[in-house]
Amino acid sequence: MNKLEISNIDYVYNKSDKIILRGVSAIFLEGTVSSIVGESGAGKSTLLYIISGFTKAKAGKISYNGKEVEDLRNYRRNIVSTISQSYMLFPTRTVLENVMYPMLLDKIDKNEAKDKAKELLTSVAIDDIHFDKLPEKLSGGEKQRVAIARALASNSKIIVADEPTGNLDDKNSEEIYSIFDRLAKKEGKIVIIVSHDKDLAKKADYQYEMKDGKLHLLKNIR
Known part of the structure; x- marks a missing residue:
């Protein structure tokens, strides 16, 4: 454990x-x-x-x-992954790109990272109609879900x-x-x-x- x-x-x-x-x-x-x-x-x-x-x-x-x-x-x-009250999403990257970012840093294939990001966003109840939006177009609850999905993208244990x-x-x-x-x-x-x-x-x-x-x-x- x-x-x-x-x-x-x-x-x-x-x-x-x-x-x-x-x-x-x-x-x-x-x-x-x-x-x-x-x-x-x-x-x-x-x-x-x-x-x-x-x-x-x-x-x-x-x-x-x-x-x-x-x-x-x-x-x-x-x-460890950290989630803040202010979300800390990249304002000029789309929702999908925000979640892909940690995986691309780890040199994961772009297509694989995209598929995984979509899976993570779906798991936190972000509909695919939001994937290509910038964070400013989301509600507070949606932004926080995206922030959680991005935290999960690094596969952190904490x-x-x-x-x-x-x-x-x-x-x-x-x-x-x-x-x-x-x-x-x-x-x-x-x-x-x-x-x-x-x-x-x-x-x-x-x-x-x-x-x-x-x-x-x-x-x-x-």
Whole structure:
């Protein structure tokens, strides 16, 4: 079973010496969704960026399947995919081209990448009438689905999402969460979500709260 473990993570903002994270530890398992809630400024997003490999902790370590992650570039490229509230889609590339992009980076044949991108978009309920559109022509919920499809295109084992439903209405939020839950339960992904939406966060298998620089487990299904 794939497992991501963070151990004794500390983080301090250099300019202010403000301690953001203090000895944060947790284990995230294949086939589960974990949510992290907390007040603004509690350190949720900082922790997510560390888990994503975009920010380096001041102390502590990240381990994947028992091996410490040292090559962050390889980790970001092959193990973890990040989804943001702002979608981060390429504005001048079509929906299909956005999802093909990670596969083309990996030198996958263009036709194969196109077929796989179509399959991924269909799996997140994006109809083929949208494939040749630019992202600006999509609704917020559609953009988030495209962002998820692009994350899946890299075949990452870990998916981390920063406020993925922050710009969406209740119906779209439910649908996006259902996709994450399916990715965990049906495809064995490790899914970690930071959210201000406490109702959504409660749906997760494991629910954590960031408070005073610490990560507190609120809900545990096992």
